[in-house]
Amino acid sequence: MSELRTEEYHLSMGPQHPSTHGVLRLILKLDGEVIKEAIPDMGYLHRGVEKMMENRVYIQIIPFVDRLDYLAAMNNNLAVVLPVEKLANITPPPRAEYIRVIMCELNRIASHLVWLGTFALDLGAVTPFLYCFREREPIMDLFEMAVGSRLTYNYIRYGGVASDISDEFIRDTKAFLSYFRPRIDEYEALLTENPIFLQRTKNVGIIEAKQAVAYGISGPMLRASGVRRDLRRALPYSVYDKFTFDIPTGTVGDCWDRYIVRIREMRESVKIVEQALAGLPAGGFKIKVPLNLKPLAGEAYVPTESPRGELGFYFVSHGTNKPYRMKCRAPSFCNMNILQEMLKGWKIADVVAVLGTVDVMLGEVDR
Template sequence: MNSHEHDMEIAERTQETMEEMYVNMGPQHPSTHGVLRLMLKLDGEVVTEVIPYIGYLHRCHEKIGENRIYTQIIPYTDRLDYLASMYNNFGFVLTVERLLGVTVPERAEYMRVILGELQRIASHLIWLGTFGLDLGNFTIFMYCFREREKILDLFESVCGQRLNYAFYRIGGMPLDFPDSFVADCKAFLEWFKPRLPEYDAVMTDNIIFQKRVQGLGILDAKTAINYAISGPMLRASGIKWDLRRNDPYSIYDRFEFDIPVGASGDVWDRYMVRRIEMEESVKIVEQALQGLPSGEIMAKMSKKLKPPVGDIYTRVESPRGELGFYIVSDGSEKPYRYKVRSPTFVNLSVLPIIGTGCLVADIVAILGSIDIVLGEVDR
């Protein structure tokens, strides 16, 4: 083979590799945090198109809900976003309470906020740990799970469960806190606060991590609103929007806390927003423990719950964004229509926009920063 032929062959091979090809990522890929399948159209190492395929965990949650009475739906809502079960319960019972026009006793409201915010910390810890794992940082994963265990211990002392709690009730809470809970919770917060700088040491101040995620997967504010993005992802795009502040439910209007916002909407901002939110949740729990009143924990409820004919859409700020329930009542014991607006289903739909044009390895980081839970995406 002379050198000219050799050059020609190389040119031909290069031509071949320049062709676009499809790569199937998932449904069992570890970075998809569950069963999500992405079809990536690649030009060399660059992603030119992302096509998500979802539904692998679909169980028709909404149809199940329409065939159960209201109280029976609560355990099913646990399985939506299984990393934030308390908050799913919260959103659902709040919707039914508004439909019924029930006022919840003061102590129950405080209990809900305390457990909800602890759940937010636990959920963000899982996110931070697995996000670090996606990017090859195993230390942060161990740190985060160490802290989360303590929160699960607190939950176990309250309701006996560590993952799917089904603890909120329509009209209040079923059980009061155990006697030691307030002291245990305060002790946990005191122990947890010095742990946060440890995360900074391995993540925030880590120059490799900074270079890896800054300027990656940028979502501008206009696109974010157009795609109805919510939660930390929306705030990372520079919009100061938190339903706990902007459309307050329960007793959130009584607490002082800051809403962190990002500047450019990249993966770094989404990391920072969630990282700071953990501190803010700690503040809310501290204030709620301070103001925790004594008294009733359950409103007077009739045995059969029959909401009046009508419909309602209620939204809460779950750890992942706006969790909405749209319930249509026909006056019977079961909802006529029960629709769940899950935050990650909506947030994931913007992936084809922000994932295009980056490298394959960056898809993992961007997907991690969206913080999806497939139990909720697929419902």
């Protein structure tokens, strides 16, 4: 009897696979069920934002960056505003800085909630998804009250924020935070020690600290590998140096560590919002900035900590009213670089768990 012929099996996962969260295609080269090679293929959502921005004046840039990382639009707003303010020598009033921090941290909670819900859903747990979206709804309502928009805000502007927050907003935010704290314990009761969840995530998709740094990983993924690096603390921007909060880190760098780091980050965000609300100074929320802003010639890059990692916009200005070049340092793009290394040797079912903990945001990857 002759030997059975064996060959490598090529499987295209996505672009419409529900666990790829958007339009990511993974070309998997399989030996049975074991992945020999994984090649991410993206660009399905490419809109050419960097080229478009070369034809737009500075105030028109902000609504476009909302659409990059649409789950954390407030963080994107802040990241794009800071370098331009640096170039144009604008110092926003302290009240505006505090409002920015409150909004960004609320948005971080909302973004992590979507991540947690969809990640659990990918692993087969439907209940956390419903709970997470239930808790995300009040945050969206808070944004609607203050901003007017629920997903893409265009709220943080050069020299401050678009509108002041009301006492009603402060009251509702405080009420939300006291409601939200025990909800995190509920998620943990559902997932953290759940034996099925542990089997799917413990010791799966390990990234070592040295490897993570070399690959330029940032955000919760880097911290899960045990590197204590949070840009809010390392290179403080806005008023983050005034708040006390912990930087949660993992030990092994597996999927479970990345999960627990994000859960703990939500608790830290609650702490920051509480401190910011307590210390909210009075005063103006915006200083007058010319509509047709012309920053000085030069270049600026301010790294910020978005829910996914280091987010920054590199601006090159030639002193005109349009940027000469704008480069978006998208955290998901850089975090996904390691995916091809991470997936080698794991089974197809683990792809879902690994991809879930990378927390890819395809709007940002493809730009």
